[in-house]
Amino acid sequence: MDAAAKLELRTDAPSKGRAEGGGPEVSSFALDNGLDVVVIPDHRVPVATHMVWYRNGSADDPLGQSGIAHFLEHLMFKGTEKHPAGEFSKIVSALGGQENAFTSFDYTAYFQRTARENLKTMMEFEADRMSNLVLDESVIGPERDVVLEERRMRVETDPASQLSEAMAASLFLHHPYGIPIIGWMHEIEKLDRTHALDYYNRFYTPENAILVVAGDVTVDDVRRLADDTYGRVAPRGARPVRFRPREPEPVAARHITVSDPKVEQPTLQRLYLVPSAGTAEGRDCFSLDLLAEVIGGGPTSYLYRKLVLERGLAVNAGAWYMASAMEETRFCVYAVPAQGVSLEQLEAAVDETLKHAVAEALDFDAIERAKTRLVAESIYSTDSQSSLARIYGSALAIGETIEDVRRWPIEIEAVLKDDLASVAERFLLPRRSVTGYLKPVA
């Protein structure tokens, strides 16, 4: 039951690990009611990871109801006609399983991890709450309080999170990626049972769902069990439409500041509006992935070497790119100033460094090192069935294919130096950016 508001809060890179071409033998098929199924075998331990992904996230929240996707995710644990509130959790627990759920911009997902022989039970319960959720008025108030406490914990007590929210709201002039996943405080306070049920009835359908099973299972077993459970959920005829406005071409370099007496260590962040896996043309998406690694992936990256090692202006510096999104997305550059260095000085140094990046950062060794690391991460990710389930589930939920995931390391290898220069020159532009200062009260 978390808001994957971690997408909002983190300062490190999004997970990039993907299965290498020729990695696990991933299969997929669809049930008659339109539900997509992905099976990822991993026979090392007799355990299965069972996930259901819905192709709706916070960016599909109706205007004025920010946070409804996430609130509904919490309410999905409140029971059905057949299984009253708490019963699913009790069964998962008694079976030695673990469960949770998370909401992101483009999807909402529910999962259990358990011994493989319990897979059918998990499927029965998950299929049941796909269409039979019962929301008693009495559960709405306390659960809304839980979400409000979650927001207080993640955002209201943390100036760095407040800056992240303000920067996203400023980067996206029009697109709902600028609205926090968990929702704005004043709108969460007004969310009610009707909002939740309307949202549920619109999006929780077999056509809109993706079942991912990873672990000690066979494709035939999963197909049979899925037919017996999810296969009985009535189709609605079509997948619900997600309406997403397009971000206008940006023209204004923006600067924003959060000043708070709690801040004792200032930080600098910069977001650029860039293409995502969903919108990029040609090799742009892979090039941006690699560019983030070359200029900002760890202590051998260009930004770290220039700003931390050579000039001593920062104690840390880096970059990340959030490729996994349906529409235009964020590329982040960040730096933490050394003692005595102002944010203004640091920003000037970041700009100067980025200006020379194309000429200086893109040497053969640095590019090879970055490729090696990205490709290795995709191999490392095959060590974890839950990572694999997440990688495939999130890819399909934003409209990518299994083949896209499998080809990712090959595409990364194919990126040329000129591709990196090209994306840097076209997208890392002041007019596409928001610069954020986190600082103490003067």
Place this chain on the structure above:
Amino acid sequence: MTASVETISASPTKVTALTTPAGVEVWHVESDVVPLIAVAFTFEGGSAHDPVNKPGVAQMLSRLLDEGAGEYDSDAFQERLAAHAIELSFNAGNDALGGSLKTLVKHADEAFELLRLALMEPRFDQEAIERVRAQSIAGLRYQQNDPGVMATRRFFEEGFPGHPYGRPTGGTIESVTAITRDDLIAMHRAIIARGRVKIAVVGAIDAERLTHLLDKVFGDLPEAKPLTIIEPAVLQNRGERFIVDLDVPQSVIRFGTTGIAWRDPDFVPAYVLNHILGGGAFTSRLFQEVREKRGLAYSVGSSLVSYRAAAMTWGYTATKNERVGECLDVITDEMLALKGKGPSDDELQKAKDYLVGSYALGFDTSTKIAHTLVQIAFEGLGIDYIARRNSLVKAVTQDDIRQAADRIIGDGKLLTVIAGRPTGL
């Protein structure tokens, strides 16, 4: 509906104890499905052994081991790691300095060589020391007014006053400023020594190649000298409530009482009892009473903490300032109710079923297996522990639970720390 409860009875993974020609001991799990090797290791000795007025030395040491070693300065060392996608990290806790290495099989030689250099020949270049010092201080400043960090720090200060466990493992801005290269060298000599390390390796490597590589890394460690003795400690200030004033709308709460160490024969019943009270599942009493029924908090739970020289039961939650009193009352009532009446037979059975059934879930990645094994080795529980563990859980009776409740709930008097601006207390 009633679900049939089936559990995995076999040991979740096959572990072999190896001793290398040079006498290095390792627990090994060979698995060639994924072409990687995961190594976990832990050296006895950590922040508790920091010089009295300089907390933070062990942690700074852990951050400097990969900042230059042998002929490589920091940047060159990092470049070798990155060029081979080798992941190497170190960390320091109260009692131990640990680390983790992950590599593709094809780069194993390079990875073990870099590990050897980091452990045996760290350079402690002044430039690297100053950089890491600046990073540590920036980190301390960044967390300076974080309610969770402040509550935890104060909890340890009040819980273990005058004891090494009462000091912040990361040090303070003052102490980190004062740490010298000699402090780091002395700590390195004290901790990185023969006979003090536990090692676990999981992955696509056979015993012969592994013992060969391990001898290169750990075979020439210097002999250990005795570490400062950490006196046994019991959580102090139970029944007291401390407030860290901070202008935030939500208060972060830490609460704790006495506990039971993992090595104690009564640990497993206490572990089962804690699961019922506030363990990780949505079914725990604290989760149900604090979150589900009352909407008081997003996160709430409790856990057993086991150090070399102390043990405690501690819990966490966060609720808006106006509801802190209500929240604390619910927690105390729940703890006393659980001690007074005990769990129902059904509740106990379900908790045991969960703990037995979920054990295998901790063994599904190489890194997780390596870290679990090294912890078991560090606690001295024996290589058969993972095979025995589920039968220990199954054997827990209501009598055991009652005895455990005396020790981990006792009179219900809690040390409570609240960071925020609670009202109406």
